[in-house]
Amino acid sequence: MHTHTPASHGLADLGTAELVAGYRSGAFTPVEVLEAVRRRVEELEPTVNALWAGDLDDGSAAWAAAEEAGRRYAAGTPRGPLDGVPVTVKENIARKGVAKPAGHAAGVPPVAEADAPIVARLHEAGAVLFSSTVMPDWGMLSSGVSSRHGITRSPLDPTLTTGGSSSGAGAAAAAGYGPVHIGSDIGGSIRLPGTWLGLATLKPSFGRVPLDAPYLGRCAGPLARRVSDLRAAMQVIGRPDVRDVSELPPYHGDYSRPLSAAPGPAQAPGSRPASLEGVRIAWHTDAGCGASTDPEVAEVVVRTAELLRDAGAELTEIPPFMDPGLLADVDRFWRVRSWGDLRALPVEEQHRILPHVAQWCQAGADVSGVEVLRCYHSIQQMREAAIAATAAYDFVLSPVAPMAAFPAEQPMPFLDPSVPMTHIGFTVPYNMSEQPAATVDAGATADGRRVGVQLAGRRFDDAGVLSLAEVLEGLLSG
Incomplete structure (x- = not known):
């Protein structure tokens, strides 16, 4: 069953560059685009279930923002690459006056007293922020299963997971609820929806996108259908804010850079990708821990490596650098943290937490302080x-x-909450090493399920990661 695919067309499916070009030329207005998004939401949301605290009623703040953006374009004074562009943020990213339930049904969710840095940057840039997106309980599942929201489903096939914990953000991107959706990621929560929903995503370098509650390994970043939309989003949200004590120094570029040192003409928009001569790319299909890689998934990576080699890159297969002990220790560390969240709830509310998450948390109850420090x-x-x-x-x-x-x-790709997270061996190391990592939709299994690849780069080289992702996107579509 397919409710919607990225092959369909309409204003709701246009990328940020196409929207800005249309606004500038007068071909259509931000209000018309927001109306197209509303129609898409009305059509698919009963099945997809991606949104929380939406704002698409006539006369709402989103409509006012779209009208203001239209006036700026008419006056020739747009604010940048997201002016008038419909966007969403994950529900754990604060919007002033909007409740933040953290995906679970326990208690009364707190209401945000101020916009998070990301939301402030989006408003300053003229983006039309029309909704938050849902997540599973405390963001500790890699699916769209939530005790508060129910099940969020893939727009590509509603029988399948969205991935998570940026489940609603991924579903909104795949469904065409506008081009840019902001999620968060502490072990793969942006990139897992990327692979399972056929998306382009970026987990930035730690500290590149400011958070008002930074935490070890946690990042926020964009999910979209195309790499150019990730870049447009990063130009807006990838700016520092004093509230993030882990913030990086300001970045003043456009999140692109040349990849090859080989001489040659500049790449024209829409042309075949430039040479990757001299670009050194390691690759592997074995994480060294967790679940074994499905042969069909591994084959997508091998084919992608061959494409990049044919484009001039130097490819080197490397052995895994994770091991089961490292995976078990980060899992145990998170269990203790989440056990603290569970224990803080009133006893009568604890049963409202999704059973899989509650059982997973409870394994952290008796972990000693010495063991936590070892982890x-x-x-x-x-x-x-x-x-x-x-x-x-x-x-x-x-x-x-x-x-x-x-x-x-299914809450997770595995059914037993007592085992460590068997599916994050490729993603979590880059959270902890603070390196940027993108995903690109690169193929499919024999039964049609999408398979993405991860492209990780050196710390601070978000521009390089996005540039390689865009080259690969072109190679795959060529």
């Missing part, structure tokens, strides 16, 4: 291992997850 040091070892294994290369190509999409009703 913290293990995370630093993971960081060291990732950097040591990848430092000799410009980029690393791998699967995003070792498996293709699983049924929408």
Whole structure:
């Protein structure tokens, strides 16, 4: 069953560059685009279930923002690449006056007293922020299953998962609820929807996109259908804010850079990608921990490596640098943190947490302080291992997850909450090493489930990662 695919056309499906060009020429207005998004939402949302605290009623703040953007374009004074562009943010990204339930049904969700840095940047840029998007309980599932929201389903096939925990953001992107959706990622929560929903995504370098509650490994970044939309989003949200104590120094570029040192003419828009001569890319299909990589997923990575080699890149297969102990330790560290969240709830509310998450949390109840500190040091070892294994290369190509999409009703790709997270061996090391990592839709299994690849880069090289992702996107469509 397919409710919608990226092959359909309409104003709701246009990318940021096409929208801005249309606004500038007068071909259509931000209000007309928002109306197209509203029609798409009305058509698909009963099945997809991606949105929380939406704002698409006539006369709402979103409509006012669209009208104001239209006036700026008419006056020739647009504010940038997202002016008038419909966007959403994950529900854990604060919007002033909007409740933040963190995906779970326990208690009364707190109402945000101020906009998060991301939301402030979006408003300043003239983006039309019309909704938050849903997530599973505390963001600790890689699916769209939530005790508060129910099940969020893939717009490509509603029987399949969206991935998570940026489940609503991924579903909104795949459904065509506008071109840009902002999620968060502490172990793969942006990139897993990327692979299972056929999206382009970016988990930026740690500290590149400001958060008002930074935490070890946590990043926020965009999900979209095309890499150019990721770049447009980063130009807006990738700016510092004093509230993020982990913020990086300001970045003043446009999130693109030349990849090859080889001489030759500049790449024209829409032309075949420029040469990758001299670009060093490591690749692997074995994470060294967790679930074994499905042969169909591995084959997509191998074919992608061949494409990049044919484009001039130097490809080197590397051994895995994770191991089961590192994966188990970061899982245990998170269990203790989430056990603290569960224990803080009134006893009568604890049963409202999704059973899979509650059982997973409870395994952290009796972990000693000494063991928690050992797990913290293990995370630093993971960081060291990732950097040591990848430092000799410009980029690393791998699967995003070792498996293709699983049924929408499953909280995780595995059923036993007592085992460590078996599906994040490729993604979590780059959270802890603080390196940027993008996903590109690169193929499909024999039964049609989408498979993405991950492209990780050196710390701070978000521009390089996006540039390689865009080259690969062109190679795959060529």
